[in-house]
Amino acid sequence: MSDTIYPVPANWAKTALIDEARYHAMYHRSVDDPEGFWREEAQRIDWIRPFSRVKETSFDEKDFGIAWFSDGTLNLAANCLDRHLAERGGDIAILWEPDDPATPDRRITYRELHADVCRLANVLKDAGVRRGERVTLYLPMIPEAAVAMLACARIGAIHSIVFAGFSPDALAGRITDCDSRVVLTADEGLRGGRKVPLKANVDAALKECPGVDTVLMLRHTGADVPMVEGRDIDWRTAVAEQSAECAPEEMNAEDPLFILYTSGSTGKPKGVLHTTGGYAVWASMTHQYVFDYRPGQIYWCAADIGWVTGHSYVVYGPLMNGATTVMFEGVPNWPDPSRFWQIVDKYAVEAFYGAPTALRALMREGDDWVKKTSRKSLRVLGSVGEPINPEAWQWYYKVIGEERCPIVDTWWQTETGGTMITPLPGATPLKPGSATRPMFGVQPRLVDNDGTPIEGAGEGCLVITDSWPGQMRTVWGDHERFFQTYFTTFPGVYFTGDGCRRDTDGYYWITGRIDDVINVSGHRMGTAEIESALVAHQKVAEAAVVGMPHAIKGQGIYAYVTLNSEVEPSEDLRRELVKWVRQEIGPIATPDVIQFAPGLPKTRSGKIMRRILRKIAENDVGNLGDTSTLADPSVVDHLLENRPQPE
Ligand code: PRX
Numbered sequence: 117m118s119d120t121i122y123p124v125p126a127n128w129a130k131t132a133l134i135d136e137a138r139y140h141a142m143y144h145r146s147v148d149d150p151e152g153f154w155r156e157e158a159q160r161i162d163w164i165r166p167f168s169r170v171k172e173t174s175f176d177e178k179d180f181g182i183a184w185f186s187d188g189t190l191n192l193a194a195n196c197l198d199r200h201l202a203e204r205g206g207d208i209a210i211l212w213e214p215d216d217p218a219t220p221d222r223r224i225t226y227r228e229l230h231a232d233v234c235r236l237a238n239v240l241k242d243a244g245v246r247r248g249e250r251v252t253l254y255l256p257m258i259p260e261a262a263v264a265m266l267a268c269a270r271i272g273a274i275h276s277i278v279f280a281g282f283s284p285d286a287l288a289g290r291i292t293d294c295d296s297r298v299v300l301t302a303d304e305g306l307r308g309g310r311k312v313p314l315k316a317n318v319d320a321a322l323k324e325c326p327g328v329d330t331v332l333m334l335r336h337t338g339a340d341v342p343m344v345e346g347r348d349i350d351w352r353t354a355v356a357e358q359s360a361e362c363a364p365e366e367m368n369a370e371d372p373l374f375i376l377y378t379s380g381s382t383g384k385p386k387g388v389l390h391t392t393g394g395y396a397v398w399a400s401m402t403h404q405y406v407f408d409y410r411p412g413q414i415y416w417c418a419a420d421i422g423w424v425t426g427h428s429y430v431v432y433g434p435l436m437n438g439a440t441t442v443m444f445e446g447v448p449n450w451p452d453p454s455r456f457w458q459i460v461d462k463y464a465v466e467a468f469y470g471a472p473t474a475l476r477a478l479m480r481e482g483d484d485w486v487k488k489t490s491r492k493s494l495r496v497l498g499s500v501g502e503p504i505n506p507e508a509w510q511w512y513y514k515v516i517g518e519e520r521c522p523i524v525d526t527w528w529q530t531e532t533g534g535t536m537i538t539p540l541p542g543a544t545p546l547k548p549g550s551a552t553r554p555m556f557g558v559q560p561r562l563v564d565n566d567g568t569p570i571e572g573a574g575e576g577c578l579v580i581t582d583s584w585p586g587q588m589r590t591v592w593g594d595h596e597r598f599f600q601t602y603f604t605t606f607p608g609v610y611f612t613g614d615g616c617r618r619d620t621d622g623y624y625w626i627t628g629r630i631d632d633v634i635n636v637s638g639h640r641m642g643t644a645e646i647e648s649a650l651v652a653h654q655k656v657a658e659a660a661v662v663g664m665p666h667a668i669k670g671q672g673i674y675a676y677v678t679l680n681s682e683v684e685p686s687e688d689l690r691r692e693l694v695k696w697v698r699q700e701i702g703p704i705a706t707p708d709v710i711q712f713a714p715g716l717p718k719t720r721s722g723k724i725m726r727r728i729l730r731k732i733a734e735n736d737v738g739n740l741g742d743t744s745t746l747a748d749p750s751v752v753d754h755l756l757e758n759r760p761q762p763e
Contacts (some may be wrong), residue, residue, distance in 0.1 A: 121546070154184070172184070184583075210443055211444075213462070247367075255421070280423065303341045304649055329688065368393075386592075424529075448473070466496070479508060498525075536555055629663075636673060643662060653692075656679060661673060661674065
C-alpha cells in the first residue's frame with residue numbers, strides 16, 4: 117500500500133463543483149441533518165407528485181425497513197429523456213461505438229432516444245406487459261439495450277438484465293426466479309470479433325422456462341436464427357408499427373425499478389432489487405459529483421450493462437444528468453491494445469471510467485499502444501469493481517492521464533446502487549490504492565469479528581451504519597434472505613462482505629471480500645456456485661473453490677476436485693471440467709487451476725477447512741496454521757505435493 121499523496125490540482129480546486137471545504141460541509145450536513153440534505157438533493161429529480169416524507173429507515177430487527185421519499189411519484193425514463201427535450205433534444209444522448217471499428221458508429225439524440233423508447237414501450241404494452249411485471253433482457257452492448265431498460269422504466273415494468281456472457285442455464289435460472297414472461301434479446305452479440313449466440317442461448321434456456329410466451333428478437337449481426345412461431349417477434353418490425361409517443365407511468369418512489377442478480381457466499385444468485393426514487397437521486401447525484409459532470413461533456417463508462425456499473429453509470433446516472441454517454445460494444449484489446457484510447461480520441465471523451473483488470477491487461481502490452489493516441493480531452497479517470505493495485509494506479513495516472521487527471525477509485529456494490537466510498541476530483545487528495553472518503557450520507561464503520569467498533573486507524577470488517585437512498589430494498593422473492601444476508605452478521609448495521617483498513621487520515625482502503633465470494637476481473641462469483649457446477653458433472657464427487665492471486669484478473673479461480681472412486685484424473689478430464697463450468701455458468705467462471713485431490717481437508721465434523729485451501733492456492737504454504745483438528749491431516753501433505761503450476 118502506498119501512502120504517497122497526490123494533492124488536488126490547482127485548476128480542479130478552483131473550478132470543480134465540489135472542493136475540499138464544500139465536501140466536508142456537505143458531508144457533515146448529510147449525516148447531521150439527513151432529512152434536510154436529501155430533501156434538497158432530491159430536487160434534482162422531476163417529481164410528478166412531490167414527496168413530503170424523506171427518510172424512513174431502520175436496520176434493527178424490531179422495526180426493520182428502508183423507504184425514501186415514499187409518498188413521492190416520478191417516472192425514471194421521463195427523468196432520463198422527456199425533461200431534456202425542450203432545451204437539449206438535439207444533443208447526443210448515446211454515442212455508440214461498435215465492436216469492429218470499420219462498422220459505422222451511431223449517434224442518437226435525446227429526441228431520437230425518446231422516440232425509440234416510446235415505440236418499444238408501446239410494443240411491450242401490446243405484448244401485455246403490465247406495471248410491476250418482470251422483463252428479462254439478454255442483450256449485447258448496443259443502444260437498444262438502453263432503449264429496452266428505459267422502455268421498461270417508462271411503463272413501470274421491472275427489468276432484469278442478464279449479462280450476455282452467461283450460459284443458457286444461468287439465464288434460465290434468472291428468468292425462472294423472477295418469473296419473467298417476456299424476454300428481449302438479439303440474434304448475436306459481438307465481442308472482439310467473436311460472435312456470441314444470444315438467440316440460440318435463449319432458445320436453449322427457454323426449454324426450462326415454460327412461462328415465457330414472448331421473445332422480442334433484434335437483428336443485430338443478421339445471422340440466420342430460427343424464429344418460433346407464436347412466441348418470437350421481430351423487434352424492428354414491431355417497433356416500426358408503433359407510435360413515438362407513450363405516456364410515462366406515474367410510479368411511486370418505492371415501486372421497483374430493476375432486479376439484478378448477483379452472487380453471494382451461499383446458494384444461488386440473489387435478485388437484488390432497486391426501487392425508483394432513491395435510486396434515481398443516488399445515481400444522478402453520484403454521477404454528477406464523482407465525475408464533476410457538466411452538461412455537454414462527453415462521458416464514457418466502459419462497463420457492460422449486464423453489471424450494476426452499466427445500469428447506474430452507462431445509462432441511468434448520465435442520462436438523468438443530460439450527458440452524452442459513450443456505449444462500447446467491444447473489448448479493450450481488439451483489434452489492438454490502443455482501442456480504448458482511440459475511442460477516447462475519436463469522441464473527445466472527458467471522463468473515462470473502467471476496471472483495474474482491463475488496465476492491468478493493457479499495461480502488460482506496453483506504453484507504445486497508449487502513446488500513439490492523444491488523450492488530451494481526458495479530465496478525470498475512474499476505477500471500479502475491485503481494488504486497484506498501486507502499480508496499475510500509477511500507470512493509469514502517469515501514462516493514461518499524463519499526471520493531469522485525478523483518479524476516482526470508487527468502491528461500491530450491486531447492493532448499494534451507486535458509489536459509496538470515493539474521491540471527488542476537485543476535493544480529495546489521492547492515495548494510490550485507496551477509495552479515500554465516504555460519499556454524502558454514507559457512514560462507514562470498521563468492526564472486529566465480534567462486531568466491536570474499531571476507532572481511528574485500524575483494519576476490520578466494513579459495515580455501513582445508516583441507510584442511503586440508493587440502497588437495495590430486498591432480495592426478489594425472499595425478504596428474509598435480504599435481512600439475514602446483510603443485517604444479522606452485525607445486528608443493526610449493513611454488512612458489506614468486504615474487509616477494509618482505515619489510515620490515520622481517515623482514508624479507507626478496501627482489502628477485498630471476507631466471505632466466500634471471489635472477484636474475478638471485477639466480476640463477483642460465489643465459490644458455492646462454481647462448486648455446484650463442478651459436482652453436477654457425473655465424474656465429480658466433491659469440489660471446493662477458492663480465490664487465488666492473479667496478475668491480470670485480480671483473483672483467479674482455484675478448484676479442488678475429488679473424483680468418483682472409479683475415475684482416474686487426467687489432463688483430458690481437467691479440460692473437460694473447465695469446459696463444463698464454462699457451459700454451466702459462462703466463460704467468466706472458467707477455473708484457472710483445477711487440482712485433483714483424493715480428499716479435502718475436513719474437520720472431524722465434516723466441515724471443509726477453506727482457510728487451508730486458500731493458503732495453498734495463494735502459495736502461502738509456510739503458514740498453514742493448526743491442522744491438528746483435521747479428520748485426516750495427511751490430506752494436506754497430498755495437496756501440497758500435488759499442487760499444479762498455474763498457467
Ligand atoms: O469487494 C468489493 C469490490 O466489488 C464488490 C462488489 O461487486 P459488484 O456487486 O459486482 O459491484 C461491482 C461494481 C460496483 C465489492 O464488495 N469492489 C468494487 N469496487 C471496488 C471494490 N474493491 C475495491 N475497490 C473498489 N473500488
